[in-house]
Structures are given as structure tokens and as C-alpha cells.
Amino acid sequence: MEKKSFYRSFFAMYVVLVLQNVISLSVNLADNIMLGGYSEISLSGVAAVNQIQFVFQQLLTAIGDGLVILCSQYWGKKQTEPMKRIAAVAMRSGLGIAVVLFLAVSFFPSQVVGLFTTDQAIIEQGVKYLFTVRFTYLFFAVTMTLLATIRSVEVVNIAFYLSVSTLVINCGINYVLIYGRFGAPELGVTGAAIGTLTARIVECGAVIFYVYKKEKNLRLRLKDYLHTDRVLRRDYFKVSLPMVFIQGLWGVNTAMQTAILGHMTASAIAANSVASTLFLVVKSTAVGAASTASVIIGKAIGMGDMKVVKSYAKRLQKMFLVIGIISGVILFFIRIPVLGLYELSPQTREMANTFLIILSVVCVGMSYQMPTNNGIIRGGGNAMFVVKMDLISIWGIVMPLSFIMAFVVKASPVVVVCCLNADQVFKCIPAFLESNYGNWVRKLTR
Numbered sequence: 001m002e003k004k005s006f007y008r009s010f011f012a013m014y015v016v017l018v019l020q021n022v023i024s025l026s027v028n029l030a031d032n033i034m035l036g037g038y039s040e041i042s043l044s045g046v047a048a049v050n051q052i053q054f055v056f057q058q059l060l061t062a063i064g065d066g067l068v069i070l071c072s073q074y075w076g077k078k079q080t081e082p083m084k085r086i087a088a089v090a091m092r093s094g095l096g097i098a099v100v101l102f103l104a105v106s107f108f109p110s111q112v113v114g115l116f117t118t119d120q121a122i123i124e125q126g127v128k129y130l131f132t133v134r135f136t137y138l139f140f141a142v143t144m145t146l147l148a149t150i151r152s153v154e155v156v157n158i159a160f161y162l163s164v165s166t167l168v169i170n171c172g173i174n175y176v177l178i179y180g181r182f183g184a185p186e187l188g189v190t191g192a193a194i195g196t197l198t199a200r201i202v203e204c205g206a207v208i209f210y211v212y213k214k215e216k217n218l219r220l221r222l223k224d225y226l227h228t229d230r231v232l233r234r235d236y237f238k239v240s241l242p243m244v245f246i247q248g249l250w251g252v253n254t255a256m257q258t259a260i261l262g263h264m265t266a267s268a269i270a271a272n273s274v275a276s277t278l279f280l281v282v283k284s285t286a287v288g289a290a291s292t293a294s295v296i297i298g299k300a301i302g303m304g305d306m307k308v309v310k311s312y313a314k315r316l317q318k319m320f321l322v323i324g325i326i327s328g329v330i331l332f333f334i335r336i337p338v339l340g341l342y343e344l345s346p347q348t349r350e351m352a353n354t355f356l357i358i359l360s361v362v363c364v365g366m367s368y369q370m371p372t373n374n375g376i377i378r379g380g381g382n383a384m385f386v387v388k389m390d391l392i393s394i395w396g397i398v399m400p401l402s403f404i405m406a407f408v409v410k411a412s413p414v415v416v417v418c419c420l421n422a423d424q425v426f427k428c429i430p431a432f433l434e435s436n437y438g439n440w441v442r443k444l445t446r
Helices: 003-038 040-076 081-107 109-113 120-133 136-151 157-179 189-213 222-226 230-262 268-303 306-339 346-377 383-408 413-420 428-437
Strands: none
Touching: 003 040, 003 157, 003 189, 003 268, 003 306, 040 081, 040 109, 040 120, 040 136, 040 189, 040 230, 040 268, 081 109, 081 136, 081 222, 081 230, 109 120, 120 189, 136 157, 136 189, 157 189, 230 383, 230 413, 268 306, 268 346, 268 413, 306 346, 306 428, 346 383, 346 413, 346 428, 383 413, 383 428
8 A cells, every 4th residue: 555545544534533533422521511501410420420331331342343353354355254253243242241231230320320429419410310321321332333343344434424413412402401491391410311312322223224224345134143153253252352351441440530539529520520521532533543543454464464564553653643742732722612611610620620731741642552552553463462561550550559649648639630641651662662573463364
């Protein structure tokens, strides 16, 4: 692939994936802004429940990434039948996780929300939101798995259109039901949950329709999900289980950040919710880069030219660094206008502003190391390197240090946020060394 063709291929996928991520996360941002104007307690309750959603989303992302890594290599070889069998295994895995989570939050709602805060008023609002939003889990699992399946054949535009429709539906219903507009009842957090559930149902129905009627590369049908191949299932789990493990731990790690800050001061959880939601939107630039790189690297490995694979890896790393600098600058300059959209106490606003300044710096390192680790190294088939690195960095360094600073040293929430995000910077070193000097290419196809 010539340079011009490479960049065209990268940005055609990258721009759509970034926009899709931004709009998808804007659903949560819209919830936060609307509920922030309604009640800070409601905002904090929904923020706590969204940590559960975040862990769930990380598990589904890992299931989808395992599918993309393996299927991209088969796509490079133009073999679609194995891809259908792999898609079936991934769908069953995603639905299984959704059912387990649904049952857990149905039987123990207060205990689950109580993991993130001790404030009874916040827990009450969180449980009220969770009562309705738990029904989104099955629909979301189907949507995420189907989108990953078609992404492995370089189809991404549908994800963008789905995200736009989800945002419009969610915001419209939120406006009516949170505040009780146009004669509707004023439902607060329940109204926000109804908006999210409605949007997820429409989103799921639309992607099923697209895959069944419009998608021409795989031509998936319901019967394809009723059969699996034992050998391919083993191949899939060999790739995906380490990622499910580490993504689950990373989701728990992120949720524990909320738990740590939520147990420190009353305003810390609301400030963290505002800052982390905006950070996640800007982080879409890195997530999109990782997803795009994974498909490009996987397809190149499937085609069998290792020199091209290594060349792509070096070229991609330079692009990641530029993306990181631009993303950090954007986050720094948009923080003030975005904070102006919230109805927050002066103390909460100031804390959120400081968090965002810290995250602007973190964004640069994260935008290099995450796409390099998850897009190039993991996308190249070496998931275990990323698993080992995350286990050491998150659970050997970041979490112990953060707990000590929060509960032993009694440091301020600002110091704790620095500790919680330190790995996004120091993981750049092993990512650079492995991607440039390590043996990370793995041929996974049969």
C-alpha cells in the first residue's frame, strides 16, 4: 500500500470511528448536563451507575476486539466462513455477560451502587436510575458485537449513523421526561433512564436490520449464530480471554477511581463525573486510532507481508503522537466553555477545572500508548504483552499508590487524580520498546 493509499485507508475509517465514539459518549454527556441542571445529587447517582455500564462496556469491547483481531486476519486472506463462526462465539459471550450483569443489579441494586458512594441520597437516585437502565444491557451487547463484526470487514459508517440517532432520541426524551415538558410527568433520573433505554432499543433494531438487509461482505443470517466451530472457538477464546480479563480489570480500575474519590469529599464524585465524561469524549481520538490500527495491522498480517506490517507500525506511532498533542490542546481549551454548561457549586466547578487541566497532559501520553498497545501490539496478535503490562502498572503501582494517598496520607482529590492517571504516561516507554524492538507479530489464522 502506497503512503497516499495508506493514509486514505486509515482516515476513512478513523474519522468515522472517532465521530461515532464522540457522539456515542455525548449521550452520557447530555445525561450529565441535563441532570446537572436538575440536581447535583441526581447527577452523582447516575454517575455511580454509569461506572457499572463502563465496566460492562469494557468487557463487550474486549469481546469485540478479540473478534476484530482474529477476523481481520481472515479478512486479509478473504476467508469469510471462519469469520461467521467466530462472530457466533462472540455474540454468545456478549449475551452471557449481559445476562449475568442484569441478574446482579436486579438482585443487589443498593449494594452495587453503594460500591461507589456512601451517601444514601446519591444511592437512592442511582438505584432509581438503575431500575430502568438495566434493561439496556442485552440490547447493547447485541449492538456492540454486531458493530465489531462488520468493523472487521472495514465497514464503519453505520456505527456513526446509529450514534447520531441514539443521541437525538436520548436528548429528546431526556428533555421531556427529566423536567416534565409538554405536559409529561417530571421523572428526573427515571426520565433519563427511559431516554437511554429507548435509544438503545432503536439502535439495536437498526443495526440488526442493516446487517440482515444491507451488509454484503459476510451476509450474516440468524442460522449463522446457531452453529459454532470447536477449533475456531478455541482460537477465539485464546485471543479474547486475556483481553476480557484485562479490560474487565481496567473497567474495575476506572470504577474504583470513582469509588475512591466518592469516599473522599461530597463534591469530588460530581467533579470527577464532569471531568471524566469530557475526557472520555476527547479520548475518542485515541480509541478510534486504536480500533483503526487493529484492523489495518490485522489485515496486513493476514496478507502475509511482515515488512509492510513493521512499516505500518512505525508510521502509525508517529500519527498517534500528533493525535495526542492535538487532543490534549483541545481538551485544555474547551474545558471552560463546557464547565459553563453545568450548574455546579463553586467548589465542585474549581475541582473539575483542575482535574481537566491534569487530564489535558495525561491525554498526550494516553493517545500514544493506548493505540500502540491495543492497536499495534494487541492488534498484531500479542495480547499477553498488554495483559502483563496492565497488571503490573495498574494493580502493582497505580491502585496501591492511589489508595495510600487517599486513605493513609489523606491527600487532596487533585493529588489522587494524578496518581490514578499516572500509568497513562509511564506506559509509553514499554509500548515504544515493544512495538519497535519486540516480537509482537502473531499469525492467528489457520
